[in-house]
Amino acid sequence: MSDFVFDRATAITDGAGDIHDGWDIGGNANGGYLMALAARGLRDLAGRPDPISLTAHYLSPGRPGPVQVEANVVKEGRRFTTVAGRLGRDATTILQLVGTFGDLSQPLGSYEHLESGPPELPPFEQCVLRDRHQGQVAVPLMDQLDVRIHPDHTGWMEGRRRGVAEIAGWFGFADGRPVDTLALLMVCDAFPPAVFHLDMPPGWVPTLELTVHVRAVPAPGPVKCVFRSHFVQGGFFNEDGEVWDSVGTLVAQSRQLGLTPLA
Amino acid sequence: MSDFVFDRATAITDGAGDIHDGWDIGGNANGGYLMALAARGLRDLAGRPDPISLTAHYLSPGRPGPVQVEANVVKEGRRFTTVAGRLGRDATTILQLVGTFGDLSQPLGSYEHLESGPPELPPFEQCVLRDRHQGQVAVPLMDQLDVRIHPDHTGWMEGRRRGVAEIAGWFGFADGRPVDTLALLMVCDAFPPAVFHLDMPPGWVPTLELTVHVRAVPAPGPVKCVFRSHFVQGGFFNEDGEVWDSVGTLVAQSRQLGLTPLA
Secondary structure (H helix, E strand, O other), rough: OOOOOHEEEEEOOOOOEEEOOOOOOOEEEHHHHHHHHHHHHHHHHHHOOOEEEEEEEEEOOOOOOOEEEEEEEEEOOOOOOEEEEEEEEEOOEEEEEEEEOOOOOOOOOOOOEOOOOOOOOOOOOOOEEEEOOOOOOOOOHHEEEEEEEEEHHHHHHHHHOOOOOEEEEEEEEEEOOOOOOHHHHHHOOOOHHHHHOOOOOOOOOOOEEEEEOOOOOOOOEEEEEEOOOOEEEEEEEEEHHHHHEOOEEEEEEEEEEOOOOOO | OOOOOOOOOOOOOEEEEEEOOOOOEEEEEEEHHHHHHHHHHHHHHHHOOOEEEEEEEEOOOOEEEEEEEEEEEEOOOOOOEEEEEEEEEOOEEEEEEEEEEEEOOOOOOOOOOOOOOOOOOOOOOOOOOOOOOOOOEEEEHHHHHEEEEEEOOHHHHOOOOOOOEEEEEEEEEEOOOOOOHHHHHHHHOOOOOHHHHOOOOOOOOOEEEEEEEEEOOOOOOOOOEEOOOOOEEEEEEEEEEEOOOOOOOOOEEEEEEEEOOOO
């Protein structure tokens, strides 16, 4: 058993595990943590090391306590294995998921075309440590992480809105656990919502659905992240994420569909 | 029974339907058509009119002939119903899906923030009709559609590459069928891949996964579309789509994870 907290908190044995205390925002487990927990079970089933594309629909809040990952292999191909199933507590489905796993240790192709690069960030130490007491609700999750926000992107903490829904910063674990392809699932939901920079009515912005594409195995060190919401309309918003490793490789892309606070 | 071809070609009765001939690219049914076909079955089950977020993993090619939609309701909530299942032919899974359906006839929120608008396009008539004979492979699908490509985005047809993976244009049905929220699923995969504008080695670019967020019910008329691939790397690429209706409302966003041609 690993000594790292994230590994203990995402342990799944024969489809059974626990939502651990301390990975929550105001009592509800973080969506990225829940996705990683479910993915541990799906990955065991798939028998391939890396989540390539994983989608979760968020159906019930995750409170601490026992959970089950119930899933099945839909197709085992030459390069990929697709699984589908759920993270639940008895009859209650918390997450419904479909995902394809593979092996990213070797690139599957050599052609490269990147229209942009990693976000411009001050060095890790010059960014602002996100702690559990910023914002309106306590975020115990932040005790587990070492998330550093771009100093220009912290105005929402004091109610100053930039008017542009973008938040960038660094992600690492507080106990130094390496960021691997499983952890990238958590990274993609570990930042304050980019819409906090808007003059939207305040409130809880639940995730309806999150899809993460893991694009490469990260090199050692904290990762650079940027999240942007381009379109808030009709009660919904997108939040698109990019995660880049210490050598400038794109390691994950994410998109979630969120709900604006109910009027 | 509707007189429109798309409605006949996506008919599902008690979970049974057919992949119709004529919706293919070189013999394989278009991915957006397959998603719409599956969604007809899922929508019946959900009992709500609009796909809000739908994800499909593409596991086997779709050849003409009988198929089954096998799915179940995961959660029926106050505003949304989530379903999960597959489009298959006997033991072969063609698409594995998870989706949430709802009712977009009334907006769920009034706050709006759009960081950009619809793509700049010449009028419908001044764009280039996509027909089945452009490109390297016959595309019978195009007989069903009235897809008009931005005149600056057609160079790939003659092997002239722009070097920017972006393609924009108009979408309508050849027989004038209105573009509703079901059809938007098809719209999001109806354009030539944006990566055709790159100097990538030519070949089939299979879709591993496609997620569509339907954001609003389209106003009457053809819709404006733009698809962009920002990151081609390690054998994978993203293709992000936006679909806007005739009154300038964002009606869908999509992202797919594609595979570059095998070397």
